[in-house]
Amino acid sequence: MAVRRARPKTRVPIVRVQGEKVNRNARDLVAGEEPMEIRLVAGGERATVAITMRTPGNDFELAAGFLHAEGIVKDREEIDLIRYCTEVDEDQHYNVVNVELRGSVLPALDRLERHFTVTSACGVCGKAQLDAIELRGAPRLASGTVVPVQTVTALPEVLRRNQDLFGATGGLHAAGLFDMQGELVALREDVGRHNAMDKLLGWAFLERRPLDDQLVCVSGRASFELLQKAVAARIPVFAAVSAPSSLAVDVALRYGVTLIGFLRNGRFNVYAGAERITGLEADPL
Numbered sequence: 001m002a003v004r005r006a007r008p009k010t011r012v013p014i015v016r017v018q019g020e021k022v023n024r025n026a027r028d029l030v031a032g033e034e035p036m037e038i039r040l041v042a043g044g045e046r047a048t049v050a051i052t053m054r055t056p057g058n059d060f061e062l063a064a065g066f067l068h069a070e071g072i073v074k075d076r077e078e079i080d081l082i083r084y085c086t087e088v089d090e091d092q093h094y095n096v097v098n099v100e101l102r103g104s105v106l107p108a109l110d111r112l113e114r115h116f117t118v119t120s121a122c123g124v125c126g127k128a129q130l131d132a133i134e135l136r137g138a139p140r141l142a143s144g145t146v147v148p149v150q151t152v153t154a155l156p157e158v159l160r161r162n163q164d165l166f167g168a169t170g171g172l173h174a175a176g177l178f179d180m181q182g183e184l185v186a187l188r189e190d191v192g193r194h195n196a197m198d199k200l201l202g203w204a205f206l207e208r209r210p211l212d213d214q215l216v217c218v219s220g221r222a223s224f225e226l227l228q229k230a231v232a233a234r235i236p237v238f239a240a241v242s243a244p245s246s247l248a249v250d251v252a253l254r255y256g257v258t259l260i261g262f263l264r265n266g267r268f269n270v271y272a273g274a275e276r277i278t279g280l281e282a283d284p285l
Helices: 059-069 090-095 110-117 126-135 149-161 164-169 193-206 224-233 246-255
Strands: 009-018 021-031 034-042 045-054 079-084 096-101 173-179 184-190 214-218 237-240 258-264 267-272
Touching: 009 164, 021 164, 034 059, 034 090, 045 059, 045 193, 059 079, 059 096, 059 193, 059 224, 090 096, 149 173, 149 184, 149 214, 149 258, 149 267, 164 184, 173 193, 184 193, 193 214, 193 224, 224 237, 224 246, 246 258, 246 267
Parallel strands: 034 096, 214 237, 237 258
Antiparallel strands: 009 021, 034 045, 079 096, 173 184, 173 214, 258 267
């Protein structure tokens, strides 16, 4: 029996309606969405850390980015090996990822309770979540990095032009890593905003690439989760084509992140850290 590999996109039958024309035998590409279980393995023990719905692809980066952003794995050297689990049913081989650690003891996982409880629909206290980041030892970002305003306004077009899966399916979020001159360094896509961000940061983490002179632009909104991931990765500038949440603004203000929202059509709002953007001119009095 052949092992089924999870696919980032798939073709499905549809009924296509165009004015008075109806094609009942058409097909369309849709973004893949399947569950992925992240397991930690150390000293002969294993534990499930998270189960997330994601677009298959860059799964090892997703696992590493998630673990690093959540403070479970702080250094690249803590990870010995990342692989798909072959001990589950064959049709799920590519939906379970084992992260094997060099140490002999599994880390404490009680801190992950925050990840499972905080969503845009819950009522968990925002201050408690900000304090949780602080308890993990995240310092305020240095303010030396600057980015020209022209670079900022050009980001969405570069991001969109390089979204290959979105171009094929129309149904994916993207997170792009740029240098301060607006050159695209890496881009990851997923049905989940946080997954796209984890894949991107996981790539940088596994490559041992520092991000304190880079910026991130995302295709959706700026949420608390995305900002706390930026803080964990030491990213000084975070831009979103849509709106930020109030808690995202709080994170940016507390930790010194330049937060840009509603970045589209040559316009944007700066919610924190405007001093990092050069070339801004004040409105006349």
